[in-house]
Amino acid sequence: MRHQSGDASLLRRLNSSAILRILREADVATLTELARAARVSRPTVEVIIEELLADGWAEECDDEPGDRQRGRPARRFRFRASAGHVVGVGVGHSSVRAMVADLNGTIVAVRKQPLPLNTPADERLDAIVELVSLVTGEADLDVRQVSAVGVGTTGVVNEAGQVVKSIALPGWTGLDLQALLAARIPAPVAVENDMRLAVLAEHWRGAARSCDNVVYLFTGDRIGMGLLIGGVPYRGAHAASGEIGKQPNDNWVAFRHVMDYAMSAEPGELRSSRQSAEFAIARARTGDERAQEAVREFAWGLAAGLITVVNPLDPEMVVIGGALSMAGDLLVQPIQERLDEYCLYPPRVVASALGSECITLGSVRLALNHAERTLFTMPG
Template sequence: MDAPPSSADIRHANALTCIHVFRASEEPLTISDLVQRTGLSRPTIDAVINELEEGGTLTEVPAGSSRANGGRPARRFQFQSLNALVAGIDSGPSNVTVMLADLRGRVVGRASREISGSPTASQRVDTVVSTVRDALADAGTPASKLRAACVAVSGTIGLDGKVAQSYFVPEWNNTDLARHLGNELGCHVFLENDTKLAAYAEHHFGSAQLAGNILYFHIGTRIAFALTIDGKIHQGAHRSAGELASLRGFRWTTNSVKGNLTWTGAESTAAILSMVKRGDSDAHAEWARFVTEIATRIATVSLVFDPDVIVIGGELPASDLSGEFITAVRTEVRRLILLDLKPDVLASTVGAESILRGALALGFHESSRQLFGIEGVPVPDISEVRADNSPTIRQTPAAQTTPLTGRTQKVPSHE
């Protein structure tokens, strides 16, 4: 039998309940409002408010006019969504992109810088720091409000939190990037693999929100995969889960060379897609072979992990051939797997910013105490802020029509 919750557990649960109510309200709330919306007692809410006020998450707003009966107006408290910011940082080989979110999950600042030449690790760090400061300027908030940052890296992260190995950005190898950035930015910084963050974004915001076990494949200029189990990124004993590119001699497909997709009759994946659309027979044959080979690999990995669903993201699923590609892979995967229960294959619905949104989501999850003063505050949805400062909530489409054929591909909606 489970032990009854302690008084500390109860206080923690009460604080989470109040934060949830405050975060959902744009207007100041009174204690009576909170009693009505949470079912908690006034003394309990008083204690929670005092704690949240100390951390700056709540502030008391000036009282309005007196009540009609001449009594004192009720005290009102406002959730301070800009009291702390989270940064999602994608530190790719050729550019750095930053997205800032407030405590409601609203994106309040963005910035991007290109990287040219052969920069040193120190120069790359400087570029990341400068891009974060650009995003803070875009948000119009001081650097002191930045409390946490999750940095996406193309490579493996060691148990010590350093970049263990990166084929695409070798300057990061054995670099204590989190410490350097933390010193420069003055906040909690941690690293994660970019594909794992994209998988994490699919769990929180994408087509597989109701699934705990997701097998995510990134297919575009390169191929990589990651796995979430019970909604958490699967790391393995040495944080090397999913690093098949580190297996000597391994190739995802005939077209995969040293981690990059190459094509016999085209310079890029986009180019061969264009040739397939124009009806080029050689390009179509190479494309068909690629689909068969990658589907075989996906089916093999799927049988190892037995996921609820397979999600494919990257440049290919976002292309004009997305419907044909996903349908062809799904058909081949289901043909190859002889079991009665087979995972579905879905296209990513998070889009091109899946890595950044995954970084923000993990930043909220891992840095709850730095942001709210307590552990375990749920990850918010990530929404855009319009010019009138109201959020634009991202909607997951119920269906997608592919431009090439006009066919409609059903995508689960989890609104």
């Protein structure tokens, strides 16, 4: 948006930001509708719209069929989402994922880079920077054209984007991730805990779009939890919300039954807790009764932990996410039964449909939030 000087310039920039925000929320609007919503005169809107058109932030809609037959139609305008783009990055144990989205959140490019489990911190940082460059290139963009880059990572992440503690990624504890990435990526960078971004993604694009109080349970190689309270991801006193922590001997009690089943079914195969659960789930789907019982016990173990959170927080919904969400009703139904039995106000339990993309989508939403604050709140 264009700059002028003095008080008139500030007022014009404030009005421009307001009209641009209204235009984005309205889908399509006429000059009269914009003037009414922004509470400014129509001539003021006309001048601002011409500037927004010239700068590429707005576009004029084509006439609808029949408009010419009714005489001269009112000019209609819409927000031009492709005027800006953001990048979301999900940093996992064994891979880094990235997405590019326009300012309406439409995904225009996706890329994934596998990584060895014990990748050193400096190499993981290199992979993130390289992937941001590659995925923006796939979207026919230069990284310098990106409005913001959001990054989701496991660990305790403070408001400055520093990883205070991490038990999952080697060399990650104490890393000033946001500053390190900002020094190498020529775009604004925001870093957040992955579980908080996962529940944000569910609220934005997933099962929890109509809910403001949600518990998100991540099931995979580890157990994590994201909390949405009043429509906002909960951070906690030490920004540690979402990190359940390390278990003795890396043994999650809830996995015991599926691990015992997998070992008894194929004694020669060594499987991780997640692999054991996936094995039992696959066998359960074929009708194996012992596998079905093991999966049910696994679900009840997850429910036991959820009850201690659900009763005091009183959420509307529990979303089962992560790699094991593909189990669907094999997990959802027994968890729902337990919550129905033991919770004062049982929330609805659903399986996430976002799958492995949840954290990356949450990172896109984080980047969009940053871009929107700049575009619609701070005049300039």
